[in-house]
Amino acid sequence: xxxxxPAWIGGDxxxxxxxxxxxxxxxxxxxxxxxxxGTKVLIQQRAMGKYHTPGLWANTCCTHPHWGExxxxxxxxxxxxxxxxxxxxxxxxxxxxxxxxxxxxxTEHELVDVFVSHVADxxxxxxxxxxVMDTAWVEMEELRRHILDAPARxxxxxxxxxxxxxxxxxxxxxxxxxxx
Numbered sequence: 001x002x003x004x005x006p007a008w009i010g011g012d013x014x015x016x017x018x019x020x021x022x023x024x025x026x027x028x029x030x031x032x033x034x035x036x037x038g039t040k041v042l043i044q045q046r047a048m049g050k051y052h053t054p055g056l057w058a059n060t061c062c063t064h065p066h067w068g069e070x071x072x073x074x075x076x077x078x079x080x081x082x083x084x085x086x087x088x089x090x091x092x093x094x095x096x097x098x099x100x101x102x103x104x105x106x107t108e109h110e111l112v113d114v115f116v117s118h119v120a121d122x123x124x125x126x127x128x129x130x131x132v133m134d135t136a137w138v139e140m141e142e143l144r145r146h147i148l149d150a151p152a153r154x155x156x157x158x159x160x161x162x163x164x165x166x167x168x169x170x171x172x173x174x175x176x177x178x179x180x
Contacts, residue, residue: 017058
């Protein structure tokens with residue numbers, strides 16, 4: 001089945017096939033989630049079978065909502081599908097727009113609804129191997145340093161979130177006030 005996602009063409013929001021959206025670089029809706037435990041964030045390494053950015057590290061979960069799907073419902077669905085993870089609560093943080101080349105002639109031009117969830121302890125996940133090849137709990141400041149030291153290991157969007165939008169995304173997270 002072809003995935004239809006919300007994208008803008010000529011100012012109208014329409015349902016467009018996901019690969020077509022990326023080939024044409026159309027602005028489209030997306031969702032990103034950061035699951036935090038204290039000063040640590042859960043990141044994932046994308047599976048090698050992904051059609052763009054395989055093997056790169058990304059935030060906890062990121063995806064595109066189906067046509068007509070609410071952003072929060074999408075975030076809950078993809079946490080379960082990608083990581084076998086159910087979180088107690090998602091907090092909407094902000095909307096971020098970015099445009100990035102993701103290789104292979106594909107472009108992500110996303111209008112992203114960003115969510116954060118706090119868990120008491122680093123939870124165990126059950127990654128779907130078609131989506132995720134590895135996960136790690138990383139200190140936020142360590143992640144930021146790693147992105148600056150070895151940017152080729154990380155997805156364009158994670159670099160954008162951590163280096164340009166961290167204040168918006170993590171503001172109000174009391175454990176992180178000293179970090180950002």
